[in-house]
Amino acid sequence: MYKCCMFDLDGTLVNSIYALKRSVDGTLAHFGLGPITLEDTKTFVGDGYKKLVERALKAYGDPELVHFEEALNVYNRVFKECCLYRVEAYEGIPELLAFLKENHILCTVLSNKPHVRTIENINYVFGPDVFDRVYGERESAGIKKKPSPEGVEALLEELGISKEECLYLGDTNTDMETGKNSQVDTVGVLWGFRSRDELKVYEPALLAEHPMDVAEFIKGVNHIE
Known part of the structure; x- marks a missing residue:
């Protein structure tokens, strides 16, 4: 039972896919990258925000993750502002x-x-x-x-x-x-x-x-x- x-x-x-996409787009844009597709957003989520940011950077222009640590800080700031967008x-x-x-x-x-x-x-x-x-x-x-x-x-x-x-x-x-x-x-x-x-x-x-x-x-x- x-x-x-x-x-x-x-x-x-x-x-919450639109909020997640918006947050990743805002993060990538900070480095002149992106935007991410909706389908990639669906594929990249599920393992926490650090993996999400890592996957997005690798796929959209930063394969060596040069911006990774800074991108985590940017993502947290952006996500705080738009985590309820169209949820x-x-x-x-x-x-x-x-x-x-x-x-x-x-x-x-x-x-x-x-x-x-x-x-x-x-x-x-x-x-x-x-x-x-x-x-x-x-x-x-x-x-x-x-x-x-x-x-x-x-x-x-x-x-x-x-x-x-x-x-x-x-x-x-x-x-x-x-x-x-x-x-x-x-x-x-x-x-x-x-x-x-x-x-x-x-x-x-x-x-x-x-x-x-x-x-x-x-x-x-x-x-x-």
């Missing part, structure tokens, strides 16, 4: 969250986005009271970012939930690896930033076309009428 759903943020709960919940997500609440299943967030920006996104789109726990990247607290299992394990320990009682949802290979590394059941969501082919090789418990597919899956596992 699932007692907790753990959500990735970008590409899973919210469509919105995916269709069906509010209904899925309502279903989980109605059935007393904990709703949590585990993202590789900087923690402050993660909180900001959640509060802006959903309000402060929808999720039971919200965590972004916490490497400064000694918790490695995804796909390390440490974030999942720390959150489950905090909630007193076993691995068997957790369902993890995400849209990238990083999320699928996180689920496998954490030994929790994983849902690959197909409304996000990556393809079915990328996700299915990890053999998740479910590939979901729509958020309410997750609700139907949970009904079967938890024997909900």
